Amino acid sequence: MSGMFDRQPLWQRALRVFTGFDGPLALVVVVLGAAGLMTMYSAGYDHGTRFVDHGRNMLLAAGVMFIVAQLPPQRLAQLAVPLYVVGVALLIATAVFGVTKKGATRWLHVGVIDIQPSEILKIAMPLMLAWWFQRREGQVQALDFAVAFLLLAAPVGLIVKQPDLGTAILVLAAGLYVMFFAGLSWKLIVPVLLVAAVAVTAVVWFQVAICQPDVQWPLMRDYQKHRVCTLLDPTQDPLGKGFHIIQGMIAIGSGGITGKGFMNGTQTHLEFIPERTTDFIFAAFSEEFGMAGCVALLLGFTFLIFRGLMIASDAPTLFSRLLAGAITLSFFTYAMVNMGMVTGMLPVVGIPLPFISYGGTAMVTLGLALGILMSVARSKRLMQS
Secondary structure, three states: OHHHHHHOOOOHHHHHOOOOOHHHHHHHHHHHHHHHHHHHHHHHHHOOOOOHHHHHHHHHHHHHHHOOOOOOOHHHHHHHHHHHHHHHHHHHHHHHHHHEOEEEEEEEEOOEEEEOHHHHHHHHHHHHHHHHHHHOOOOOOOOHHHHHHHHHHHHHHHHHHHHHHHHHHHHHHHHHHHHOOOOOOOHHHHHHHHHHHHHHHHHOHHHHHOOOOOOOOOOHHHHHHHHHHHHHHHHOOOOOOOOOHHHHHHHHHOOOOOOEEEEEEEHOOOOOOOOOOOHHHHHHHHHHHHHHHHHHHHHHHHHHHHHHHHHHHHHHHHHHHHHEEEEEEEHHHHHHHHHHHHOOOOOOOOOOOOOOOOHHHHHHHHHHHHHHHHHHHHHHHHHHH
């Protein structure tokens, strides 16, 4: 009988579910989410049901984040191998039985829907490598990094073959971040960076010669070559390949310091910006909110990244440190590559801007990643309580 009177009120029991959630991380997620909704309303209110769908996707991502945050990192570690195996198996199935759209075989028909298995690897890859290095804790050798590289190369190769260079870059980056945090030697990192710098310099220097139509680039498809050449000089094809970059830069520049104001972006609403609700939504945001809005958005992403790295540094286990660190820097990759391609600094590779761009699968993946960060932060706080 006394147990009935000792039971806590419902609101107290509900509050316990949120115990240990990281307040600063939750705050910046809410702020960036609000910025995304506001931008999507302006850019997509006359674009079918994009705004409503974007709000629905955010609610779904929030639900995924909340559920995943309840799982302790030890449970996430148990999911690493099965999720990785399923993800690679689905990629192989996509290569054999996949659905081809616009020249790319990225989708797999399952039941009544088409899924994009490569999205699974954005989370499965850092999970798998964090699990691997957790098992080798205290005895990591060069062979362990070689095995990790093979585990990384298999899905990345399958994704590149689809082809989906944007997703391949994200999966590759997530895996490399885990290897970096696991102690990959700078003696291996610096030479790769030097070779990359030399290659970029050579491409810029010999641009006129190597961008001729009859010149074939090794290991790259023609459309990938055209993207790089268009990046170097978008004015060569202003109404074709260079149209996206030119219109994006015009929109960004026309925003000035303070922007044209909410709902007043002429480049956006006159539909000069292609993909204004997805890949190039940063151009629409910049036009309406100007440099001041861009700085505020950059500060929001910077705070998110620093908070994630703080959570990673305080994580109680090697697995959770590697996983949280890799996922946090993945946010950096998303933002850097998207803003870089919209501003004409990087080739267009189809990577969304977190919280801002439209996309159901990408939003759910974002919620899953944030849920993992919350789980790591929560595990530390519960251990201290």
